[in-house]
Amino acid sequence: AQKITQTQPGMFVQEKEAVTLDCTYDTSDPSYGLFWYKQPSSGEMIFLIYQGSYDQQNATEGRYSLNFQKARKSANLVISASQLGDSAMYFCAMREGTGRRALTFGSGTRLQVQP
Amino acid sequence: KAGVTQTPRYLIKTRGQQVTLSCSPISGHRSVSWYQQTPGQGLQFLFEYFSETQRNKGNFPGRFSGRQFSNSRSEMNVSTLELGDSALYLCASRRGLGQAQETQYFGPGTRLLVL
Numbered sequence: 001a002q003k004i005t006q007t008q009p010g011m012f013v014q015e016k017e018a019v020t021l022d023c024t025y026d027t028s029d030p031s032y033g034l035f036w037y038k039q040p041s042s043g044e045m046i047f048l049i050y051q052g053s054y055d056q057q058n059a060t061e062g063r064y065s066l067n068f069q070k071a072r073k074s075a076n077l078v079i080s081a082s083q084l085g086d087s088a089m090y091f092c093a094m095r096e097g098t099g100r101r102a103l104t105f106g107s108g109t110r111l112q113v114q115p
Numbered sequence: 116k117a118g119v120t121q122t123p124r125y126l127i128k129t130r131g132q133q134v135t136l137s138c139s140p141i142s143g144h145r146s147v148s149w150y151q152q153t154p155g156q157g158l159q160f161l162f163e164y165f166s167e168t169q170r171n172k173g174n175f176p177g178r179f180s181g182r183q184f185s186n187s188r189s190e191m192n193v194s195t196l197e198l199g200d201s202a203l204y205l206c207a208s209r210r211g212l213g214q215a216q217e218t219q220y221f222g223p224g225t226r227l228l229v230l
Contacts, residue, residue, distance in 0.1 A: 033217070035219075037221070042223065043203050043224040044221060044222065045205060045207070046221075047219075050216065052216045091158065095217075098214075100171060100212050101171070102163060102171055102173065103148075103207075105157060107157050108157070
């Protein structure tokens with residue numbers, strides 16, 4: 001079974017509008033971390049935001065926020081006030097259990113911001 | 116603080132050759148992980164090193180190997196290259212293996228083309 005599911009292969013958003021990128025995850029471990037990365041066409045994976053399984057509040061980092069719904073096992077990324085530079089691939093990832101496990105990535109969502 | 120660096124950035128090889136990729140982690144980070152990214156398979160974990168020891172390994176053939184030096188720099192080697200090894204190879208570092216919540220930071224990647 002897929003550990004991380006990103007159901008939106010591609011999305012379009014108008015500049016200055018908000019956009020939500022979906023991510024659902026599957027784990028039976030009570031301790032886990034959820035991460036979002038941005039990958040521009042250059043290839044580098046840029047860390048955006050993190051949410052821990054025990055965190056009570058949704059994480060926020062500037063224009064990025066994470067809508068964490070633990071019971072639904074979803075960790076959607078919300079980008080407010082989209083900019084042209086936000087056009088990129090976005091990956092949701094999870095690390096389960098102890099720190100010794102590797103990150104598991106979803107298949108990604110390609111976001112295109114239109115002027 | 117300097118980020119994760121990878122060399123070379125681009126590489127062209129022919130089938131049957133071998134290749135060595137290098138990764139220097141963020142200062143103070145002792146863990147280095149390697150990932151392979153292809154359009155068909157997405158991001159796949161290769162292995163992770165900490166304190167010069169391989170701590171975790173993905174499902175790749177023995178042609179893929181790595182090592183880590185005492186200064187935490189890491190190298191990845193692929194022997195007897197196949198066409199399917201053409202990919203973006205990403206290196207990532209983090210401080211340690213203690214917690215699932217620890218963020219991994221990625222380098223710019225090495226694009227390998229096997230002809």
